[in-house]
Amino acid sequence: MLNIKNxxxxxxxxxxxxxxNLEIKAGEVHAIMGPNGAGKxxxxxxxxxxxxxEVSEGEIFLDGEEISEFAPEERAHKGIFLSFQYPxxxxxxxxxxxxxxxxxxxxxxNGQEEMPANEMLKKIREKxxxxxxxxxxxxxxxxxGFSGGEKKRxxxxxxxxxxxxxxILDETDSGLDIDALRIVANGVNxxxxxxxxxxxxxxxxxxxxxxxxxxxxxLMDGKIVKSGDASLALELEEKGYDWIKQEQEA
Amino acid sequence: MELKxxxxxxxxxxxxxxxxxxxxxxxxxxxxxxxxxxxxxxxxEEAWKYTSLxxxxxxxxxxxxxxxxxxxxxxxxxxxxxxxxxxxVIFIDGVFSTFxxxxxxxxxxxxxxxxxxxxPKYKMVIDNYFNQIANKEDSLTxxxxxxxxxxxxxxxxxxxxxxxxxxxxxxxxxNEAALMVQPRNLVIVGExxxxxxxxxxxxxxxxPVLTNSVTExxxxxxxxxxxxxxxxxxxxxxxxxxxYIAQKQESRVAVHTFSFxxxxxxxxxxxxxxxxxxxxxxxxxxxxxxxxxxxHYTLVNHATPNCESHQNxxxxxxxxxxxxxxxxxxxxxxxxxxxxxxxxxxxxLSDKATINAKPQLEIFADDVKCSHGCxxxxxxxxxxxYMQQRGIPxxxxxxxxxxxxxxxxxxSIKIPELKAKIxxxxxxxxxxxxxxxx
Numbered sequence: 001m002l003n004i005k006n007x008x009x010x011x012x013x014x015x016x017x018x019x020x021n022l023e024i025k026a027g028e029v030h031a032i033m034g035p036n037g038a039g040k041x042x043x044x045x046x047x048x049x050x051x052x053x054e055v056s057e058g059e060i061f062l063d064g065e066e067i068s069e070f071a072p073e074e075r076a077h078k079g080i081f082l083s084f085q086y087p088x089x090x091x092x093x094x095x096x097x098x099x100x101x102x103x104x105x106x107x108x109x110n111g112q113e114e115m116p117a118n119e120m121l122k123k124i125r126e127k128x129x130x131x132x133x134x135x136x137x138x139x140x141x142x143x144x145g146f147s148g149g150e151k152k153r154x155x156x157x158x159x160x161x162x163x164x165x166x167x168i169l170d171e172t173d174s175g176l177d178i179d180a181l182r183i184v185a186n187g188v189n190x191x192x193x194x195x196x197x198x199x200x201x202x203x204x205x206x207x208x209x210x211x212x213x214x215x216x217x218x219l220m221d222g223k224i225v226k227s228g229d230a231s232l233a234l235e236l237e238e239k240g241y242d243w244i245k246q247e248q249e250a
Numbered sequence: 251m252e253l254k255x256x257x258x259x260x261x262x263x264x265x266x267x268x269x270x271x272x273x274x275x276x277x278x279x280x281x282x283x284x285x286x287x288x289x290x291x292x293x294x295e296e297a298w299k300y301t302s303l304x305x306x307x308x309x310x311x312x313x314x315x316x317x318x319x320x321x322x323x324x325x326x327x328x329x330x331x332x333x334x335x336x337x338x339v340i341f342i343d344g345v346f347s348t349f350x351x352x353x354x355x356x357x358x359x360x361x362x363x364x365x366x367x368x369x370p371k372y373k374m375v376i377d378n379y380f381n382q383i384a385n386k387e388d389s390l391t392x393x394x395x396x397x398x399x400x401x402x403x404x405x406x407x408x409x410x411x412x413x414x415x416x417x418x419x420x421x422x423x424x425n426e427a428a429l430m431v432q433p434r435n436l437v438i439v440g441e442x443x444x445x446x447x448x449x450x451x452x453x454x455x456x457x458p459v460l461t462n463s464v465t466e467x468x469x470x471x472x473x474x475x476x477x478x479x480x481x482x483x484x485x486x487x488x489x490x491x492x493x494y495i496a497q498k499q500e501s502r503v504a505v506h507t508f509s510f511x512x513x514x515x516x517x518x519x520x521x522x523x524x525x526x527x528x529x530x531x532x533x534x535x536x537x538x539x540x541x542x543x544x545x546h547y548t549l550v551n552h553a554t555p556n557c558e559s560h561q562n563x564x565x566x567x568x569x570x571x572x573x574x575x576x577x578x579x580x581x582x583x584x585x586x587x588x589x590x591x592x593x594x595x596x597x598x599l600s601d602k603a604t605i606n607a608k609p610q611l612e613i614f615a616d617d618v619k620c621s622h623g624c625x626x627x628x629x630x631x632x633x634x635x636y637m638q639q640r641g642i643p644x645x646x647x648x649x650x651x652x653x654x655x656x657x658x659x660x661x662s663i664k665i666p667e668l669k670a671k672i673x674x675x676x677x678x679x680x681x682x683x684x685x686x687x688x
Contacts, residue, residue: 048639052631072638073647081639088636092657093650101650102640109641141657158640 001026001197002047002166007058009046016042018222019058024166024197031200031208031233034219035241040201041085043219044170047199048082049075062166076102077109079165083155083172090142095154096124098142099161106162127160131187148175156187163191168199173207185210205237218244253307253430254289257393258282260313264397274367274398277381281395288389300574300606301516301545306488309458311430313397315343319423321350321454329419329452333667336448337416339402343423344431346400358410363401363434375405379438383466383494383522391492394432394464401434401463404447408440408470415446415665420463422487424455435465439473439501446665450480453487465493469501471525476664477505482675483512485540492518499525499554506663507534508672509544510679520549521559523585528557533659535672537652537679539568539600549578552585552615561592564656567603577622578610585615592622597629597655649680 007020016039024030034040046053047060049072060068067075090098104114115123128138131153143151152172159167169188173181188211192198200211208216208230216232217224220241225248226232236244261282268275290307291298319342330338337360340350346362353361366372367380381398384391402418422429439445453459469475481489489512495503509515521530536544550559565573579590596605609622629651637647653676660676663669 045635048635050635052635071644072635073641073643076639076641084636084639086632088630088633090633090637090650090654092654092660098640098650101646102642105643105646106641162641 001063002199003061004047005059005061007043007046007060008056009042009053010056011042011053015056016053016222017046020222020224022217022224024199026197027194028215029192029198029200029211029213031202031213031216032219032224033202033205033216033233033236036203038219039222040203040219041170044082044168044199044201047168048072048080073105074109076162077106081159081162081164081167083152083159083167083169085171085174087143087151087155089144091144093142094139095142095157096138099124099158102158103161123161127157130160130190131157132183133157149177149180152176152184153180156184160187160191164196166197166199167191168201170201171203172200173202173204181207182210205233208233220244220248253309253311256311257313258286261396263314264399268399269368274376274380278396278398281386281392284386284392285389285396288392291389297547297576300572301514301543303514306458306460306514309428309460311428311458311460312426313430315345315426315429317425318345319343319425321347321421321423323350325454326350326421326452329421329450330417331415331448331665331667331671334415334665336414339416339418341400341420341433343425343429344400344420344433358407358412359403359405360416361403363403363436364399366403366436367399372403375438379466379468380436381466383468383496384464384492385494385520388492388518390462390490391464394434394462394492397432398434398464401436403435404437404445406439406443406445409442410440411444412446415448415668418447418449420451420461422453422457422459424453424457426457428458430460430462433461433463435463437465437467437475439467439469439475441471441473443470444474446476446478448478448480448665448668451483451487451489453484456484456486459487460490461488462490463492465491467493467495467503469495469497469503471498471500473498473501475501475503477503478663478665478668479505479507479517480672481508481512481515481544482510485511485513485542487512488514490516490518493520495521495530497521497523497525497528497530500527501525502529502531504531504533504662506659507546508675509534509536509538510675511538512542512544514543516545516547518547520551522551523554523557526554526556528554530557530559531662532559532561532563533662534563535656535659535676536563536565536567536573537656537676538571538573540571541569542571544572545574545576547574547576549580550590552579552581552588552590555584555586555588557585558589559591561594562658563594564659565594565596565605566599566652566655567596567605568599570600570602572603573605574607575605575624576608576610579612579620579622581611581613581615581618581620583614586617588615588618588620590618590620594622594624595655596624596626597652598626599628646682649677649682652680653677
C-alpha cells in the first residue's frame with residue numbers, strides 16, 4: 001500500500017532523512033520508534049506532503065502511484081491521514097463544520113456528490129460515540145481551548161470520519177492520560193481492517209500495549225537501523241536506545 | 251473652484267433654505283468659520299500622516315443633489331438585514347426616503363434630524379445634546395456641523411429595551427456626476443435603555459461619492475448600545491466617519507466596524523467617559539485589496555475611575571491596499587483603576603500591501619492596567635498544512651484561516667442575522683463558498 005524507497009529529505013540544507021526504506025501492506029500495523037531528533041516526525045510530515053521539507057532523493061508510492069510531488073490535500077484525497085502531534089487551533093470554525101468541509105472536499109476531488117446531511121449527521125454521531133466524545137464538544141471551535149487529550153481524541157475522530165487508507169499517528173500518546181489513551185487506542189483498533197494500515201510513530205512503548213504492531217522499526221539519525229516484531233518495542237522500553245547505537249557502531 | 255471654496259460659497263445657498271435666526275444656526279456659522287480657517291486636513295498633520303484626501307478633493311462634487319431620485323426596493327434589498335424586522339431610516343443622495351424607511355414615534359423616536367432640528371418639541375433635546383460631544387476644533391466635524399440638516403435622530407427613553415434593530419442606510423444613486431453628502435446623526439439612549447443600530451453607506455453605481463458623516467451618541471446610566479458599521483462600498487466611494495460617544499456611569503457601548511470596501515475610508519471613533527464603571531468596546535475587521543485604503547483612528551478618553559475599554563482590530567490586506575490603525579488611549583489623573591486593553595493584528599497577503607500601526611498610550615494615573623499588542627504577519631504555515639492534510643484545498647484553507655483570524659470580532663456580534671451576513675460578505679471577499687455558514 002505505502003512503499004517508501006531510499007527517501008532522503010532535508011530542511012534548510014540540513015539532511016534529516018538519510019535513505020529510508022519502508023513497505024507497509026494493507027492490514028498491517030507498523031510502529032516507528034526512536035530517540036528525540038531521529039527524524040520520526042519529519043518522516044510523517046513528508047509522507048503527508050509538508051512543503052517545508054525537501055525530498056532530495058527517493059520515492060514514495062501509494063498503491064503503486066508515486067506521490068512525492070503531490071500537494072498535501074491531494075494526498076489526503078487519496079487516503080493519507082496524519083494525526084498531528086500538535087493539532088492547530090481554528091477559532092470560529094466548529095469541529096462539525098470543519099469535518100464536513102474536509103469530507104466534502106475529498107468527495108469532490110474524487111468525483112463524488114456531497115455527503116447528504118442526514119448521512120453526515122449519523123456518521124458524526126456514530127464516530128463521536130466511538131471516541132466517547134460529548135455532543136457539546138462538536139460545536140466548539142476546532143481545538144480552541146481543548147486539553148491535550150481532547151485534541152488527540154479529536155484527531156482520531158477526524159480519522160474515523162475520513163476513513164483513510166493509511167493513518168499515521170504522530171506521537172498520539174503524548175499528553176494523554178491512561179483513560180484517554182485507552183479510548184484513542186480502542187478507536188484506532190475498531191477502525192482497523194484488512195483494507196487499511198496504520199503507522200504509529202512514538203517515543204515510548206506505552207501506546208503499543210494497546211495498538212499492537214506487526215512490525216517495529218527503530219529510526220536513528222535518519223535511517224531505519226533495526227526492524228522486528230512487537231517484542232522489539234518491549235526490549236527498547238527496557239533497555240533504551242543506547243544498545244542499538246552500540247550494536248551499530250560495533 | 252476648489253472644493254473648500256465651493257463649500258464656503260454653497261453655505262449662502264444653504265442659508266436660504268434653513269432658519270438662520272436660531273442658536274442652531276449660530277453653531278453652524280461658527281463651525282463654518284473653523285473649517286474656513288483650518289481647511290481639509292493634510293498629511294502634514296500628525297493625525298492624517300498616512301491618509302491623503304488630495305486625490306478625492308479634486309472631484310467636482312455637487313453639494314446639494316439637484317433632483318430627487320427613487321430607488322426600487324428590489325434593487326437595494328440585499329443591503330438590508332432581511333431576515334429580521336427592523337426600524338429603517340433610509341436616505342437617497344442625502345434626502346430622506348419615506349418610501350424605504352420605517353420610522354416610529356411610538357414609545358421611542360426613530361426619525362429625521364431635519365424634523366428634530368426644526369420642530370419645537372425637540373428643541374430641549376437638541377439644545378442639550380446636539381454638537382455637545384462632537385469635537386468643535388476638528389475641521390471635518392466642523393464642516394459637517396456647518397451643513398448639519400439631515401440624518402437619523404434616535405431618542406430612546408429611560409428603561410426602553412428596543413426589540414428591533416435600527417438600520418440607518420445612506421444610498422447614493424449616481425444621479426450627480428460626483429456627490430458629497432454630510433449626514434448628521436444623533437443617538438440618545440436613556441437610563442437602562444438598550445438599542446442595536448446598524449449604519450451603512452452604499453453607492454449604487456460608480457460615480458464618485460464623498461461622505462463626511464458625524465454621529466453623536468449619548469449613553470446614559472446603565473444604557474447598553476450596540477452599534478455596527480458596515481463599510482462595503484464600491485471602489486469610487488469615500489467615507490470619513492466621525493463618531494463621538496459620551497458614556498455615563500455603568501453604561502456599555504460597543505462599536506463594531508466592518509471595512510470591506512470603498513476607496514478611502516477614515517474612521518474617527520472617539521469615546522468619552524463621564525461616570526464610573528463604564529465599559530467601552532471598539533472592534534473592527536478590515537479586509538481590503540487593490541488600492542483601497544482604510545484608516546482607523548480611535549480615541550478612548552478615560553476620565554473617570556473604574557472603567558474598562560476593549561479594543562480589537564483585525565486587518566487583512568491584499569494587493570496594493572493600505573491599512574492604518576492609530577489607537578489612542580488617554581488615561582486622566584482621576585481615572586484610577588482603569589482597565590484598558592488594545593489589540594491590533596494584521597495580515598499582509600501581498601508584498602505591496604502596507605500597514606501603519608500606531609498604539610498611543612498616554613497615562614497620567616498611577617493605578618491602572620493598560621496593555622496593547624500589535625502583530626503583523628503572514629498566514630501561519632503550520633495551520634495551512636494542517637487543513638490541507640485534512641483535504642481542504644489551499645484556497646479554502648486560506649479562507650478558513652482568515653475567517654478564524656477575524657473570529658474574535660465576529661463572535662461578539664449580537665444580532666445573529668447580521669453575523670450571518672458579515673460571514674457571507676467575508677466569504678465573498680475571500681472568494682470561497684465553504685458549504686456552510688461560516
